[in-house]
Amino acid sequence: MSKWGDRLKKIEQLAQSFQQHPLTTPYKPRLWPCQPSSVWKLFPRQSMAISFAQSCKEDVHVFALEKENASEGQRIYLVTSYSELWHYYRTYPQSLMHCYEVIPEGAVCKLYFDLEFHKPSNNGADGKSMVFLLIQYVCGKLMEVYGIKCSVKNVLNLDSSTEEKFSRHLIFILQNAAFKDNIHVGRFILAILHPIMNKIKDESWLGNERRTNVSEMTESPEMKRVKKEERDLSFLLVKDKDGQHCSFVDLGVYTRNRNFRLYKSSKVGKNAAFTVAEDNEFISTSKKGIGVEESVFLASL
Structure with a gap:
């Protein structure tokens, strides 16, 4: 089997692994008017996930997932809504602890x-x-x-x-x-x-920065x-x-279809997940049916 075939097989196995370990408490949409219907689809390639998300009538987004023991850099792509992702994200952090938001090419962003x-x-x-x-x-x-x-x-x-x-x-x-x-x-x-x-x-x-330069006297x-x-x-x-x-500023994070690590997620092999910083002064505004932590999660997207 070709290297590409091997890689595709591993990705398919990874997708199957996520599906074979169901998150037992199902997402129940429409509990609040702001919650969309359930959409939860996994793809082996980012381009496939983006194409599906763009064709989906629901307000869905693309996320990249990493799993322990998978090949380095290997990711699987999830299409779902913010509310459904949060439902599982907060309940089963071990299953989704290495999660990235895919910022689609051409999409309005913060x-x-x-x-x-x-x-x-x-x-x-x-x-x-x-x-x-x-x-x-x-x-x-x-x-x-x-x-x-x-x-x-x-x-x-x-x-x-x-x-x-x-x-x-x-x-x-x-x-x-x-x-x-x-x-x-x-x-x-x-x-x-x-x-x-x-x-x-x-x-x-x-x-030279601290040296006095006489020419500074005549600068515009x-x-x-x-x-x-x-x-x-x-x-x-x-x-x-x-x-x-x-x-100090990483200028490499503004590329097309960028994967940006989520609040409460860590890199594979690392334990340092993103949390609200001690010196954070932003206070998210909670809406009906949305808790403080979910408000922070939504604000981060």
């Missing part, structure tokens, strides 16, 4: 960030302060570029840090506003962080503003395991 740094390589780095400074800066740029007012109270702050790695997800819950898709989110973030990104490629600036106001932003964003510069400078 502004989101994946933040991380290697703790041993960044002794003295204050992750909480870095998160707060970033939120302040982004809120200022949202007002400057789009006229959108927001604060730290509009940002869901999720934490999956370990002894070795500081790790956060930020999801901006903006009033009556969202981005066209996650590609546009990425462009916005790259644009507002541009003043510091080029510095990562040129480490020589680190030694615009040049002075750019240099001030570079200094203001210097907290985004961190070091990786090899001691190389990199960004």
Whole structure:
């Protein structure tokens, strides 16, 4: 059998495994008007799941599932509604503990960030302060570029840090506003962080940054503003395991059909699931029939 045939067989076995271990308390839709009919379908390939979701009359979404002992990077794709996923997600966390939201290409989405740094390589780095400074800066740029007012109270702050790695997800819950898709989110973030990104490629600036330059006296106001932003964003510069400078903000999470790890989920082989961070100031608004934890879950999507 070809390698592709072997892989397809393993994926089909994985799908069968999920189906053979039923989540015994069935989802009962329509208990509240906001709950859609039951849809729960598994697919071996992401493209198949996305096609089905797009053709489904119900308000369904695509999720990627990982399972312990499966081949590295191997995922199975689930199509269901938010309410049905939550029903099983909260009741049987072991079955769905490695779950990712698939952000479909071209779909409207929230502004989101994946933040991380290697703790041993960044002794003295204050992750909480870095998160707060970033939120302040982004809120200022949202007002400057789009006229959108927001604060730290509009940002869901999720934490999956370990002894070795500081790790956060930020999801901006903006009033009556969202981005066209996650590609546009990425462009916005790259644009507002541009003043510091080029510095990562040129480490020589680190030694020169504190030197007084006489030419600064004759710089234009615009040049002075750019240099001030570079200094203001210097907290985004961190070091990786090899001691190389990199960004606190992961710019690789704005690709098409991105898989973004869910609240309460961990990576395969890891125990650090995303939980609400200690310094989170966002408070989700509960609706009738929806508890606080489900409200946080829905806000994170």
